[in-house]
Amino acid sequence: MKTLWKMVNEIAQPKEVMGSGKILALMNQKGGVGKTTMAFNMAHALSRQGKKVLCLDMDPQFNFSSMFGINPNDKSHIHHLLINSIKELKPLHSAVLLDEVIQRTESGIDVLPAGQELSGFELTVAGINSPRQLILKKFIEKNNLRAMYDFIVIDGPPTLGLLVVNILCAVDGVLYPFVPDSFSQQGLKNIQQVLEDIREMEICPVPVNLGYIPNLFDSRRKQVREDFEKMEVELGSGKIFTPFTNRVQFTKAQANRKSVFDFEAKDFKEIQDQFTVMAQSVEQELLS
Ligand SMILES: Nc1ncnc2c1ncn2[C@@H]1O[C@H](COP(=O)(O)OP(=O)(O)OP(=O)(O)O)[C@@H](O)[C@H]1O
């Protein structure tokens, strides 16, 4: 019997796109599995390969923005732009333009930050008549963001609500970081169920599965090895990247608000190579 994973891997079809830019998101309903860490370093890996990259923070915790040293407190961010893009919510519109919200960083990567107000997104749009699932997709289309960037990297929140549905409807592909344990596995299954619902509703094409990223993998532990082996079977035909172990380099990079590529020390080489391989794989999957 086919697993749900296998079915989702099979039904995912490349999307028709306006403009050449590709959009990917890092998703898992489980918190703390490395979504933001992977999104941040993937964005830098793509940028190092000469791509123009926009990092779009869709998590009200705004960790992705913080990693770039951006503190969106009291400033406008993606929530305000999304609300401004909904005609029916005119009384809630604020006088802010996309150009004023996009932050240009030293790394050459642009950032569209998030802020706490994003946690009220679902409630704010609850009463509108236009399709609530497609707000982000339409915002990206209206602002022609695909034409402005080679890649848009979205960091997703550890939830399953309307923000997640909006992300899944807006992207071409998804990378799934996970820690090999049952909670993380459940988080992945729940996202797959949302994808299945999207497919059944036929509101947009289902994004391509760009692969699973095992993280915080401790191969010395028997339980971890066993859980990982079980998950390998469950994940079916999806690509599984080389696992990341618990590395102090991530902590060091994060503390300095830098990517792993900003360090020349030899002990960063292995994880730099892992991100480079993943970036090449994503490019190949989305550009072919
Ligand atoms: N391989 C790793 N080695 C060491 N530390 C790591 C590793 N991966 C992630 N971390 C650390 O674990 C913490 C959680 O990671 P991260 O914030 O990327 O997870 P997340 O899935 O985005 O969490 P949330 O669901 O809350 O958004 C961070 O402090 C990060 O630096």
Ligand SMILES: [Mg+2]
């Ligand atoms: Mg995060």
